[in-house]
Amino acid sequence: MRKQVWTAAAAAVLVLTGTACQAKEDAVNASAAVGAKRIVELAGPNGEKIGKAELTQMSKGVHIHVEASNLVPGKHGFHIHETGLCEGPDFKSAGGHYNPTNKKHGFENPKGPHSGDLPNLSVSTDGTVTADMVAKYVTLEEGKPGSLLKPSGTSLIIHAGPDDYKTDPAGNSGGRVACGRIQ
Known part of the structure; x- marks a missing residue:
């Protein structure tokens, strides 16, 4: 028994x-992955495809996986911008950094960062980059605060130079060399 x-x-x-x-x-x-995914095609100034980014909703932000080529070697600022327009060659149509909380630019700025601030990309000597990061202050959930899926859209921008992580409004990262619409 x-x-x-x-x-x-x-x-x-x-x-x-x-x-x-x-x-x-x-x-x-x-x-890990809790929701929506988006593929963002990245284009250079003349509209040529240079890569892509995969965005995945996580429990604490949006994971971004980037693969791109035909870039100048070195560090490049990488940001989410406020408008989903990528008209070359200068991509000014993408507007400023995505900043729905009205913060100052930069991870090192005591009044920052913008929701769209991301770490620099490190492009290798062959002009390629593969990187992973999490954007903690945004979401792919429609209608939620910080949503990248707003009516006018948002975009990913690669800048010509590195972001210094403190200078408002864009970290002295220079011109825009690639853009991809988040939709």
Whole structure:
């Protein structure tokens, strides 16, 4: 009789442990990709495709995976801009940085950062870049504060030079050399 009770108790523990493990696995998956995905085609000043970015909604921001080529080697400012227009060659149609909370530019600015501030891209000597980052202050959920999916759209911009992470409004990152509409 004791053996049967122990066996039943062990079976219950295994079932509960299995359920707990599944719940933990589900929670881990939910903190990874939890929603929408968007593919953003990046174009150079003459409209030529130079790469793409994949945006994935995470539990704490938007993961951005970038792959691009035909860029000048070195560091380049990389930002989310306020309008979803990418008219070359200067991409000024994309407007300023995405800044719905009216902060100052830069991770090192005590009054910042903009919601659209992102880390610099490091382009290798062959002109290519692959990078991953999380934009913590934005979402791909429509109608939510910080949504990149607003009626006029938003865009990703690669700048000619590095972002100094403190100078308002754009970190002295220079002209715009690539653009991609987030839609």
